[in-house]
Amino acid sequence: MNLNMNRTIRRSLISMIVLGMLSCSQSPNSTPVKKIGFLRDQYAEAAFQIDTLLNKSPFEMAHWGVKIIRANTGEVIYERNAKKMFMPASNMKLYSTSAALCLLGPDFTYRTTFWTDGTIDETGVLTGNIYIQGSGDPTWSWRFYDNNYDSLFIRFADSIKAQGITKINGSIVGDDNIFDDIPLGYSWSWDDEPYYYGAQISGLSFNENYIDYRLTPGKIGENARIDPYPNTDFVKVQNDLLTAPIDSVTDFENGRKRGQNSGWFTGRISAADSARWDAITVENPTLFTGYVLKQFLERQGIEVTGEPIDGDDWTAQVDYERYQPIFTHTSQPLSEIIAKVNKPSQNFIAETLQKTLGAILGDDGSSKSGIKVQMALYDSLGMDTRNLTIRDGSGLSRLDLVSPNTTASLLQMMWNHPDRDIFITSLPISGVDGTIEKRMVGTIAEGRVHAKTGYVSYVRSLSGYLWTLGGEPIIFTLMVNHYTVPTSLANKIQDTICTILVGMDYE
Structure with a gap:
């Protein structure tokens, strides 16, 4: 009898504990119950x-x-x-x-000044060179201009036109001497060089020193279309990217020859793809900046007769004290x-x-x-x-x-x-x-x-x-x-x- 009574008491206690637990459990709309740490805070x-x-x-x-x-x-x-x-x-x-x-x-902002050693005649012809005194500004990129590859250079063209310049009888000279001439980080892997995350470092840069490419499939069996952004042929690209049937898997590689602006795309892109994007870095960012600017100015109607030049290859001594400023560009903060x-x-x-x-x-x-x-x-x-x-x-x-x-x-x-x-x-x-x-x-x-x-x-x-x-x-x-x-x-x-x-x- 005592044993049965003990069992009855145990069952009652267990029932009370279970009911208590159930009553304390939270419904989705209930007020959260604060957790109590019995063993650990x-x-x-x-x-x-x-x-x-x-x-x-x-x-x-x-x-x-x-x-x-x-x-x-x-x-x-x-x-x-x-x-x-x-x-x-x-x-x-x-x-x-x-x-x-x-x-x-x-x-803090970067300030990059455009200078000239020439004069502008009554017809708007600048006889002389334009010098870009690089400040190390890393913001000359679509990333800072609403994903627009042309926005920054449109501003530059407008600033040059505002000086009455319609033609440049001279060269665009890029000065990157604010930084040293070591283009890569210490102990970087050589096989990272063609890819955007291994882009070269320079005191004068554009588009983070790589070119984006939009890859669009064409007719099956034919080469895909490869469009550069910004619009430039600075890197000469070998197109071996073929358009494959719609049930194919897109698989391609790209790269650039070391020390050269010669790149390639090879492989296949499925005809079912709308478009793919990839990038190739440039060799010599300073020359790249001047090259693309020259191309852009000419598309804006400003002829540039000379070739773009990396200031390190410029034989004359650069002397900004004798030059005239054209305009200064200021970066974002x-x-x-x-x-x-x-x-x-x-x-x-x-x-x-x-x-x-x-x-x-x-x-x-x-x-x-x-x-x-x-x-x-x-x-x-x-x-x-x-x-x-x-x-x-x-x-x-x-x-x-x-x-x-x-x-x-x-x-x-x-x-x-x-x-x-x-x-x-x-x-x-x-x-x-x-x-x-x-x-x-x-x-x-x-x-x-x-x-x-x-x-x-x-x-x-x-x-x-x-x-x-x-x-x-x-x-x-x-x-x-x-x-x-x-x-x-x-x-x-x-x-x-x-x-x-x-x-x-x-x-």
Whole structure:
């Protein structure tokens, strides 16, 4: 009898517990019940989940580096291999853009002056040359002019016409001496040279020193149509791209001969495709700029009798004190420029910013000088630069090395900086824009993560800021090196970590 009574009591207790649990469960319209951490607080719970995720991930052969802190206090939530050195890939752009913003200021602009050593007669003929004194301006691109390849040069043509010039009996001479003549970043791979992300760096540049090509299928068995943007034949393209039947898979390659402006497209494009786009870089950006400008001016009715010339090949001495200015072009402010670096992860502009730091604040317009300026800034702000090796401005170099500690310190520095909002606004937003536009979509992290990605082969990084559901700002850096599984798996783990952090419930 006592046994039956005990069973009855146990059943009653269980029923009460179950009913209590059911009554506490949330319906879709109910008021959320605050979670109670019996064993761990929210920080420890998040750290436990992250640790479990990384320990069980298919990355046994790889190395993860993680640092997560509260932005307002610096309190560490989680860290793994935080002192170890990692290749950051394009996370290096965080270092370049933050240094430029801190040292040059958000209102900094590039100013490029067009000069002449000649005179204009009553008929509008300029007898003499036009000199473009390059300032290192990286904004002469469709990216800054509503995706229009001609917009900038239309302005230049109008400015020249405003001086009454109808013909130029002379040459267009490009002066790129604001920077050194090293066209590529330190230790860049030679086989990246033809592709837009490996474009050459110059003190005078146009269209980020590559040409876009629109590939349109023609009749089956015939060559596809290849149209250059901007409209120029500076790169001579061999067209071996054939139009294949509609049930074919598009498969083509393109490239450029080293040291030459000779490119090619080969392979097939399906007749079912509307159009494809690809790009080829140019050799000698300074000459490219003058060449395209000459072509454009002539299409605008301004004849240029001489050939475009790279100032390094100009035999006469350039003396701006004896020349007359025609007009000066001013770029967009730096606050806009860094957004064009970070959101799409644009290598060329990042490299240009680094050389600009060297030209304005260092010994010369070289990457080496720009890096010295950057390191001096970080030292002055108390960052531990022993775990920081910078070799370029974009992160394309595999000799760049940073630690999660150092990147977290950089992000903390910018969180406390007066231009914090400008810097954070320059970063991609999860599910909204930039390189994480398609990541974390449909999760609680959508729209709450502002972070810079990084990728080169076997390297994936994501670092920046996020806000929890309770509005708490978090600084995080997530790096993985030497993985051989698909990069999508690295993305998934990084996105899951961000979602865990966003879901932390702070009072």
